[in-house]
Amino acid sequence: MAEVEETLKRIQCQKGVQGIIIANAEGIPIKTTLDNASTVQYAGLIHQLLMKARSTVRDIDPQNDLTFLRIRSKKNEIMIAPDKDYFLIVIQNPSE
């Protein structure tokens, strides 16, 4: 537990990081640093996108798998790392 906390803190302390969300494979958030409404919204929407991205990669090459997804928008960047059972979302504002 402490390790998890420590790692998350390390990520959180990086420059420009606005929030971190850990969600399970179904998109239900487990741990978050943002408020509840935003967390739920992010987790739900990104879960769908993640499924889509993963299926895309695997369709092209079944031996391949998605390791990291970065969405760059005007205001910030959303980084998603999926796993078998969980996925982690980090929102960062790179220009700060």
Next chain:
Amino acid sequence: MASQRPRSTASSKGKDKKNGAASSIENLAETAPPSDIFPMVLTSATQELFECRADEDVTGDSPYKLLRKEDIVQDMKTRAAVSDFSPIKQVVLDYPEDEMLLVFDRDFTYGQSFYLVLTVEAKERLLRPPELENEEAEEDDSEDYAIPTTPVPQPWVSLGSDREIEDETFTDSRPRLKYKISRIRREFGAPVIFSDRNAVETKDGFMECASYQDKTFSLKEMERGCGTQAIPDVISASTQTQWTYPKNMCTQYEPREFSEEDKENCLQSENLKNFVKSVAVRFELAIQQNEIMDVFFDDWAALSEEDAAFGGKADTYMKEYQSFTDLHHSKERTISHINWHPTIPGVIVAAMTERLSFEERICGSSKLVLNPSLILFWSFSDPINPQLMLECPDDVFSFEFCPSDPNIIVGGCMNGQVVLWDISAHVDRLRGTRGGGGKSMSNNTVVLQGFEDKLESETPVVRYCAVSGIDAGHKAPITDIQWLPEGFEVSRTGIPIENKAGTCVQIVTCAPDCCVMFWDIRVPWTGGQPLEEKKQKTDERPLDNPHGVPNMFKHLDLSWKPLMKVSLPKIDSSGEYSPLKFCLRHNTSDSQVATVYAERSDIPDYSLLRVPSAKNLKPLEDICTKFYVGTEDGELIYTDWKMEKDNDSGRLFSPKPSHRYIIHDGLVNTVRRSPFFEDIILTVGGWTFAIWKEGVMVSPIILSHCSQTRCTKGCWSGSRPGVFFIGKEDGSIEVWDLLEKTHEPSQVQNITTFQITSIKPWIISSKQHLLAVSDHFGTLHILEIPWTLRSPSSNEKQSISKYFDKEVDRLIYVEKRREVRAKEKEEAEAEDLKRRMQPVAQEKSLEQMEEEAQKEYEAYLAMEKVIMKDMGLAED
């Protein structure tokens, strides 16, 4: 017996047709089977015997001779081998019939002159065909001989169809007309002169073919070709469904969430730990990548913003856009304060005051009463005549528009009175709908000299509608006056409370009589019963208004008292500070210079507003009640306006200011907050200016060096966070750009030869930013701010804030070092003291010193000896 007949050498070519035909047929028949014929030579003897002598019995015409078989046999017997017929003896004997045919071959077709036909068929053939031909020629006509020949065309028999065709054919009914038009030869190629001619004018200029209904063209369609298609049966049907009543449907859902326990379980699981560990690496990489460089940053686009100096140096200068001087009212007057009209673009207001020193004022005070002081409204449309003039009881040094109602203007006079004007009646004039001054000439179509309506051409003078009581107000000229923002109001004790009215109702003034006063423009709460108030109202009948002043503030006139007085006691000594300018904290979001004031359609009737009882309204916690005050002595004070209660006497008194800084060498003439940063304040006074950050109580974050000329006024730029303007005594304006240079102004521009008294920027449109500058001579200059000075560079606000932060850090560091140094100094002093306190050592006499020296020398020699001995150099 072969009779030899000589071949007839006479080539009788002239055969008749019959024979030719027969002979040709014979030839054909004979050449084919030569075995039927036997060419032979018949001797003359034979010829005589058989009476077939050539050219006598048999000729070309009748070449056939029938010979009896018996004769031939007889001949053969008689003349045995000599007989001509001997070679064919056997054939002759075999010959079935009695007679054999002998043919005279005149032409030698088979090589001999005669030939004997050996077979019966050939004989028949030879003899018969000519006969047959003759016979057949007669029979052919009668027989229906089926020979295929091409049918012979019959003449056409008309059955009636040609009539239709004749009808359809198109024939010329008359011969075609031919016209030949020619011109005189010399006219060929000649220049043509065309002219217009209206066809309608000349008779028969044109032939009109008007359209008319021609009956012949209304044809009846007898026949029409159209297609049909067979389709199955089509039925159109409809049903009606039952719709009982409309009903709104909604679904409410909420996202799936884990309970706290589940979350805890998950967090504890080993799986999650591994996941986070493995994934963290990727994230750190990505985040650091972002930190190092922003790959999506468009350098090319950002480059253009920094490339500001498009034009040459000339572009960085402020160009004079317009200047206003009034011939009548600006003479020997100076402008003390200027303001832009918050809502009407292009209108600027200047307060004119007498350009006299105190003594002169006293001497000429009688004259002053006759010439009232004025506040002039200038509009860009008319640089000569002011649009509106406000009459003041005395020289006004400061005035402000009400932020919630731009028609209310409050001003502070030289005698300490607070004056209110209401210009709502003249707003149209200001907007230019009626046209002011000399412009009205153009509007009227008929102008009679001398009969013009005088009122229209003259600028209207508006009298003040309310003025404070002379006793109650300040005792010194009011130097600064400001409206409290509409979010809150202040109670009698200085506690900020909620402002239910939503409009600005309170004013803060300060004067060098050492107090800051809060005024309220509403009817004061007297605490009386409602009946009394009603009675008061009915008593106030609309009086004759000799000056044409609106009645809005009648309740205040001459009886106006300040709501609250805040005095500024000195921190370390008795007495009080004398404020000249103050600056409140922005407690609402928009108090910037360039903000568009909300134009309210429902202007509240100020006479109906009442100061509410302080108990009913709740105090607002988050309003900061501290403010900065600049004083006559060049100090800046940070104090609180909330009144404190003295525990002993129960009286309210003002607390002592928390901080005081002596910075400037002269009067502080500007204390202004930056429109971009809430806590950055610019103060100008004497020969220097300073920039402060609220909260940093040590010293100003930037303090300029002493310049050559006095700084008389300062103001922030409205569009660039790091730019501000300083007005100087010699009439020049210094433009300071903190991002460019901090030790000197980035630009100095001389506007006028007189001292600058007031500077105010304004943004008319995004392309035009203006700076209003007034000078001591009474002229109001409007300058246009060039693009370089008005457009902020990208991240300018960030850069400036970083710069300020750096300065603050520097100050903090300096403070720390100062402390450290102080400590060091203390320590050094302490040591010094300690040393001095120690008993003074005995003074040694000279001999003793010599003895000691000798002893030392001997000790040294001994040591030297020992060393040398060790080294083996000295002899022992």
